[in-house]
Amino acid sequence: MADQLISTAVHDQLPENYARPETQRPRLHEVVSDAQIPVVDLADPDLAAACATHGFFQVLNHGVPVELMDAMLAVAYDFFRLPPEEKAKLYSDDPAKKMRLSTSFNVRKETVHNWRDYLRLHCHPLEQFVPDWPANPPSFREIVSAYCREVRGLGFRLYAAISASLGLEEEYVKKELGEQEQHMAVNFYPKCPAPDLTFGLPAHTDPNALTILLMDQQVPGLQVLKEGRWIAVNPRPNALVINIGDQLQALSNGRYKSVWHRAVVNADKPRMSVASFLCPCNDVLIGPAAKLVGDGSPAVYRDYTYAEYYSKFWSRNLDQEHCLELFR
Ligand code: AKG
Secondary structure (H helix, E strand, C coil): CCCCCHHHCCCCCCCHHHCCCHHHCCCHHHCECCCCCCEEECCCCCHHHHHHHHCEEEEECCCCCHHHHHHHHHHHHHHHCCCHHHHHHHECCCCCCCEEEEECCCCCCCCCCCCCEEEEEECCCHHHHHHHCCCCCCCHHHHHHHHHHHHHHHHHHHHHHHHHHCCCCCCHHHHHHCCEEEEEEEEEECCCCCCCCCCCEEEECCCCCEEEEEECCCCCCEEEEECCEEEECCCCCCCEEEEECHHHHHHCCCCCCCCCEEECCCCCCCEEEEEEEEEECCCCEECCCHHHCCCCCCCCCCCEEHHHHHHHHHCCCCCCCCHHHHHC
16 A cells, blocks of 8 residues: 655655556557647637537636746645655545545555645635644645635636536526535655656546646646547646536536546656646535537436535546446
8 A cells, every 4th residue: 555655755666556557557658749738718719619629728817826826836845845754744545534645546445556645625615624734834824725715716717607608697607516615636746767657647537517727837747638649738837727527517418528637757857736626515416507408419417416426436446437427
């Protein structure tokens, strides 16, 4: 078991239980590195096309201050540079914990681990969760809270734009999904001695509604599946990467796609990404919007609660079939 953080040691060799069998390796030489995922503005009419064809896009003019994005990444690196003893105190492999420093994905279930340490935080309401967040670095709570507030605002602006792009009233997604929970994964991928044998995160879709991803501009690592090929995402300066999660795929009756993506690692540099997830509360009933269901387009998914979805998601391995397939 990966019962300790990988970032607290230097590794000359990949430990055996991180090496994927031949057929599951990243095949980095086959990745398309010069393609772009769409870059859009919030008011852009191309938003709908980006959601429908890619499920992933980069957003500019998003309203989140660039200095805050830089501060968020800087404090995240500082956090992972804390002494091993201090980080060890925060370690947990219990996915139910609302604040945990952990490693890989779900160490209790997996047989092959992933080259990632991560800090997982619940972020809404902030007053409830911030007192349990790490007290070090000293600026951590203040910077991360400010970033969470901004990202939440952006998430709701995106919900409005996405609703409108589906021909629904602007408030539709926000109203339908109810009070949104907000979680964060601060992903740290240390330098890896064998990037061709393992993943930071293997292929997965996001079980939530919408993900807003901030990443280190200097070190690529995110890849998105498009027409059977993995595309490397090259972040535009000052952009945030947005991806449609499983719940928006269901609500849009399959028009918008929650796309497979993965994080690969590299030998020369560590990498950081900060994923903010908006998701419905447990008891919210989710299903295709009535306006998007009609004669020519029957409901693709049945109604279900988010609690049902989330527990199904966590009971499986990350890279199995799309979890939404179980809700048809
Ligand atoms: C996740 O946290 O779910 C991700 O997919 C992170 C991807 C990345 O590190 O670029």
